[in-house]
Amino acid sequence: MKLFEYRGKELFNKYGIAVPTGNLVSDKNDFANLKFPIVLKAQVPIGGRGKAGGIKKAKDLKEAKEKLNQIMGMDIRGFKVGKVLAEETADIKKELYLSISLDRTKRMPLIMASAEGGMDIESVPDDKIFKEWVNPLIGIQPFNIRNIVSKLGFGKEKSKEISKVLTKIYKLFREYDCELVEINPLIITGDGGVMAIDSKIIINDDAMFRHQDIIPEHVELTALEKDAKEKGITFIQLDGNIGVIANGAGLTMATLDALTHFKGKGGVFLDLGGTDDPEKVKQAFELMKKAKPKVIFLNLFGGITKCDTVATGVKAVISKEGIDCPVITRIKGMNEDEAKEILKDAGLITATTLQDAAQRSSDLAGGK
Amino acid sequence: MSIFVDEKNKVLVQGATGHQGVFHIGEMLNFGTKVVAGVTPGKAGQEVHGVPIFNSVQDGVDETGANTSLILVPARFAKDAVFEALDAGIKTVVTITENIPFHDAMEFVHYAKYKDAVLIGPNCPGIASPGKTKIGILPGSIFLEGNVGVASRSGTLTYEIVNSLKEKGIGQSTCVGLGGDPIIGTTFIDALDAFEKDKETKAIVLVGEIGGTAEEDAAEHIMEHISKPVFAFIAGRTAPTGKRMGHAGAIIARGKGTAASKIKAFEKADVKLAKFPTDIADLVEKHL
Numbered sequence: 001m002k003l004f005e006y007r008g009k010e011l012f013n014k015y016g017i018a019v020p021t022g023n024l025v026s027d028k029n030d031f032a033n034l035k036f037p038i039v040l041k042a043q044v045p046i047g048g049r050g051k052a053g054g055i056k057k058a059k060d061l062k063e064a065k066e067k068l069n070q071i072m073g074m075d076i077r078g079f080k081v082g083k084v085l086a087e088e089t090a091d092i093k094k095e096l097y098l099s100i101s102l103d104r105t106k107r108m109p110l111i112m113a114s115a116e117g118g119m120d121i122e123s124v125p126d127d128k129i130f131k132e133w134v135n136p137l138i139g140i141q142p143f144n145i146r147n148i149v150s151k152l153g154f155g156k157e158k159s160k161e162i163s164k165v166l167t168k169i170y171k172l173f174r175e176y177d178c179e180l181v182e183i184n185p186l187i188i189t190g191d192g193g194v195m196a197i198d199s200k201i202i203i204n205d206d207a208m209f210r211h212q213d214i215i216p217e218h219v220e221l222t223a224l225e226k227d228a229k230e231k232g233i234t235f236i237q238l239d240g241n242i243g244v245i246a247n248g249a250g251l252t253m254a255t256l257d258a259l260t261h262f263k264g265k266g267g268v269f270l271d272l273g274g275t276d277d278p279e280k281v282k283q284a285f286e287l288m289k290k291a292k293p294k295v296i297f298l299n300l301f302g303g304i305t306k307c308d309t310v311a312t313g314v315k316a317v318i319s320k321e322g323i324d325c326p327v328i329t330r331i332k333g334m335n336e337d338e339a340k341e342i343l344k345d346a347g348l349i350t351a352t353t354l355q356d357a358a359q360r361s362s363d364l365a366g367g368k
Numbered sequence: 369m370s371i372f373v374d375e376k377n378k379v380l381v382q383g384a385t386g387h388q389g390v391f392h393i394g395e396m397l398n399f400g401t402k403v404v405a406g407v408t409p410g411k412a413g414q415e416v417h418g419v420p421i422f423n424s425v426q427d428g429v430d431e432t433g434a435n436t437s438l439i440l441v442p443a444r445f446a447k448d449a450v451f452e453a454l455d456a457g458i459k460t461v462v463t464i465t466e467n468i469p470f471h472d473a474m475e476f477v478h479y480a481k482y483k484d485a486v487l488i489g490p491n492c493p494g495i496a497s498p499g500k501t502k503i504g505i506l507p508g509s510i511f512l513e514g515n516v517g518v519a520s521r522s523g524t525l526t527y528e529i530v531n532s533l534k535e536k537g538i539g540q541s542t543c544v545g546l547g548g549d550p551i552i553g554t555t556f557i558d559a560l561d562a563f564e565k566d567k568e569t570k571a572i573v574l575v576g577e578i579g580g581t582a583e584e585d586a587a588e589h590i591m592e593h594i595s596k597p598v599f600a601f602i603a604g605r606t607a608p609t610g611k612r613m614g615h616a617g618a619i620i621a622r623g624k625g626t627a628a629s630k631i632k633a634f635e636k637a638d639v640k641l642a643k644f645p646t647d648i649a650d651l652v653e654k655h656l
Contacts, residue, residue, distance in 0.1 A: 102470055102474070102550065102551065104550045104551065104580040104581070104582075104617070105580070105581060105582070105585060107473075107474055107477050107478070107551050107552075108474065108478075109474075122622065122623070135478065136471070136474045136475050136478055137475065137478050137479060137482065174471065177469050177470070177471050179470065204469055204470045204471065206443065206467045206468065206469045206470070206616065207469035207470070207471065207472075209444060210444075210469075234614045236611055236613065236614075238608065239608075246524075247524050248522060248523045248524025248525055248527075248614075249522065249523075249548060249577075249613060249614025249615045249618060250520075250521070250522025250523065250524060250525030250526070250548070250575065250577055250603045250614075250615070251522070251524040251525040251528060251603075251645075252613075252614060253525075253577060253578070253603035253604040253607060253613050253614070253618070254525055254601070254603045254644075254645050256604075256606050256607070257603065257604070257605045257606050258644055259606075260605065260606040261643065261644075265606075266606065269613060269614065271614045274505075274523075301524050301525075301527055301528045301531070303506070303507030303509070303510060303524065303527040304395075304505060304507050332528065332531070333507075333510075333527070333528075333531060334507065334509065353646070354644055354645070354646060355644060
């Protein structure tokens with residue numbers, strides 16, 4: 001889960017990392033505790049808000065109210081701004097970049113630091129980004145910190161301040177099960193202190209059960225996706241018009257790929273997983289119907305899951321509630337012959353191969 | 369021969385008395401796997417299909433000489449279970465559990481390395497060497513003894529591919545499910561090295577998907593170290609950026625992890641790529 005900037009800064013505060021004085025604002029009274037000039041920042045869970053006009057400066061209360069009105073409710077790449085953070089402007093002498101992320105290859109926390117902060121890290125040349133990996137069993141050690149901080153080329157005092165921040169964000173990264181903690185920029189102020197001007201924190205969804213203090217504020221899921229999640233079904237809406245139901249994430253992805261090969265386009269990714277429970281199958285079909293696909297493509301491989309049990313579940317939903325779009329099925333594996341009979345009996349189209357089924361689905365969805 | 373596991377593995381199942389545990393102990397016994405113990409705290413003295421249940425892994429190891437553990441416990445208890453197995457001296461841990469926090473996986477992956485143990489998974493279907501053993505939840509009916517090694521990040525898609533090999537009479541030396549998570553213990557590179565050494569394996573099939581750079585790393589490794597022919601399928605060619613496609617590890621993030629990049633890397637390494645999952649069998653058949 002991506003945290004809003006202000007939530008991330010609350011965590012920075014908790015871990016003793018300095019952030020600018022500021023608060024959320026929704027009307028003129030909310031500016032009472034702030035010293036002008038200030039900066040207003042749209043709270044959105046996506047990058048690039050500055051370019052989209054989501055960050056604006058204000059020199060006095062009158063200007064602040066105007067800018068607040070402009071930002072609140074603004075649409076930033078499909079995300080409607082509902083929260084605005086106002087902060088006192090900082091005295092920036094130097095901007096750095098600091099982050100900790102999960103390195104999938106080394107399977108270790110990866111610290112990245114650069115003396116070139118304040119811009120998208122993707123646009124910083126590789127030789128200006130320094131990296132250090134931490135053994136998760138022993139945790140961050142002074143040598144790790146020396147290795148990376150010394151490369152930034154600051155004097156003793158500033159290096160010491162940066163080192164302290166690094167120790168603190170490592171602790172935060174581990175204690176909150178983060179996929180990413182990023183400070184860009186981390187600034188050095190006129191009086192030699194360091195301060196986090198922005199925060200980007202992503203917490204691993206699978207670890208949310210042990211972080212009850214983190215309240216999900218924005219939903220990155222559509223209404224149907226949310227509904228599916230509550231039912232324990234993997235359901236992702238895409239921009240095509242063919243609803244794919246398959247078992248297993250890999251097979252579902254491969255099914256979408258096969259459709260694309262025949263110029264079709266997947267509109268829903270629905271992974272039944274290892275279930276052949278008729279109730280789950282029923283729920284899956286109901287969700288799929290609500291997404292209103294032009295064609296449904298059911299692609300099953302029965303291993304442990306028995307094809308005929310799934311087919312019985314499908315038949316039950318269709319004979320009871322009907323279905324207003326064609327359903328193409330391709331069934332392979334355990335008890336496939338029985339399953340095909342059941343589906344034929346329910347009036348569904350049974351194809352022999354993945355290619356055949358993908359072609360038929362694509363043609364039907366394209367109006368042929 | 370086979371890789372990572374063979375008929376000598378004596379398997380202990382952690383999470384043995386749950387629905388999954390009971391079912392898969394039966395399936396493994398049918399396949400010929402030596403399942404010697406189960407562990408569920410508080411249920412010592414019970415039996416599942418004749419397999420004795422113990423309160424702790426250490427008890428199970430002491431009583432039965434188990435050297436392998438299959439982890440079927442829920443996600444929030446998985447880290448504890450893996451640590452317990454490793455501390456009891458288990459040298460092969462197969463972790464099926466899905467939705468394990470990434471930080472937990474990171475810790476136990478490193479601890480397994482420190483203990484010189486093989487860790488497969490998490491979020492994987494397990495490993496099977498036809499004719500020898502099956503440790504996990506893979507369906508026994510799809511396998512055939514033979515010479516093709518299979519390593520995959522996926523479950524059902526792998527069953528589909530293995531089944532299509534079987535239909536052409538092409539058997540497998542070992543099929544290992546590496547797992548769909550971003551942090552996994554055994555990688556394509558580990559599997560490639562093991563298949564390269566294994567005399568029985570004549571060809572290698574890799575089943576990859578979007579997310580991370582495991583396939584790109586594998587391609588580099590193949591160019592330098594692997595002499596056996598490699599075939600591959602990559603799932604997720606049409607997946608959008610930023611969405612987790614069912615597997616926690618299947619996500620294109622910051623421009624990294626696209627199928628296009630993986631396909632390009634494999635082409636450079638002269639790996640033969642299949643357009644559809646079932647085409648793998650045709651490619652392998654032509655070659656053998």
